[in-house]
Amino acid sequence: MPIQTIIFDFGGVLIDWNPRYLYRQIFKDEERMEYFLSQVCSPDWNEEQDGGRSLEDATTLLVEKYPEWETEIRAFYGRWEEMLGGAIEGTVEILRKLHTGGNYRLVGLTNWSAETFPVALERFDFLQLFEGILVSGVEKLKKPDPKIYELLLNRYNIDGATAIFIDDNLRNVKAARASGIPSIHFQSVAQLEGELEKLGVTF
Numbered sequence: 770m771p772i773q774t775i776i777f778d779f780g781g782v783l784i785d786w787n788p789r790y791l792y793r794q795i796f797k798d799e800e801r802m803e804y805f806l807s808q809v810c811s812p813d814w815n816e817e818q819d820g821g822r823s824l825e826d827a828t829t830l831l832v833e834k835y836p837e838w839e840t841e842i843r844a845f846y847g848r849w850e851e852m853l854g855g856a857i858e859g860t861v862e863i864l865r866k867l868h869t870g871g872n873y874r875l876v877g878l879t880n881w882s883a884e885t886f887p888v889a890l891e892r893f894d895f896l897q898l899f900e901g902i903l904v905s906g907v908e909k910l911k912k913p914d915p916k917i918y919e920l921l922l923n924r925y926n927i928d929g930a931t932a933i934f935i936d937d938n939l940r941n942v943k944a945a946r947a948s949g950i951p952s953i954h955f956q957s958v959a960q961l962e963g964e965l966e967k968l969g970v971t972f
Contacts, residue, residue: 772970774932776921777899778912779879781937782955783861784893785854788845795844807839810845811813819880821909849885853892859958861895863965866972868898873970877902878921878934878940880911901925912936913944922950933968935961 780786788806796802809831818827824846831842832885841903877899881889883906890896903921905911910920922929924953929949936942937955965972 770931772873772931772933772968774874774876774925774927775970776876776927776932776934776950777864778934778936778938778941779877779881779889779896779957781857782935783857783864783895784889785857786852787854788852790854791848791851792841794851805838805841809835810842816880816911818882818884819905821906822910824882824884846885850888853889856878856893856895857958860961861953863958863961863972864895865899867970869970874925874927875899876921876925876927878912878917878936879903880905882906884941909957912938912941915944915948918945918948918950922948926937933965933970 777783787809789802792797792802792806796805814827814831818824828842828846832839833841864875868875872917875898877896879886879902881904883904886904886906896902899926903917903924905917908910908917910917912918914965918929930951932950934950934952935943935955936945936952939954942952942954951968953961955961
């Protein structure tokens with residue numbers, strides 16, 4: 770079936786977000802920094818904010834659990850903007866070409882905190898190119914939960930069989946495929962271009 774809709778993940782696909790951009794300024798020891806980011810402000814902890822937990826509650830939880838790391842913990846959201854490395858230009862160029870061509874509906878599906886997403890909206894003008902964006906923190910539902918893919922399809926009246934989903938997280942890609950949405954595991958700009966061309970997407 771011809772492709773009608775292209776669904777983009779944001780972090781790691783269009784936007785370079787990495788807490789190390791901030792914490793390399795805070796830690797002199799790389800090993801100590803990696804311990805902090807894996808055991809204290811861990812990915813699992815961060816994902817709870819993507820699922821709707823407030824930044825205040827998340828911070829308080831960790832400060833109470835790890836009082837010796839309080840300064841570093843409070844920096845996570847106190848200096849969150851310093852984790853944004855910028856746009857991933859090659860992928861943004863693909864997005865702009867798709868928008869200019871006007872042949873496809875463009876929709877965003879991102880795991881992102883409802884409280885920090887407005888910062889990205891203000892900083893990255895290309896986010897205005899999307900017909901709609903579903904933000905996990907707003908919905909209190911995050912990838913790879915099948916319900917978020919169902920919500921996306923229903924909200925924007927998308928036929929999953931005529932869509933393509935692009936995400937850098939293989940777990941989320943597999944979940945989208947299981948929900949009936951053909952998906953691309955993003956690894957590089959060149960790889961994405963090649964995969965889209967194989968699927969008949971024109972720029």
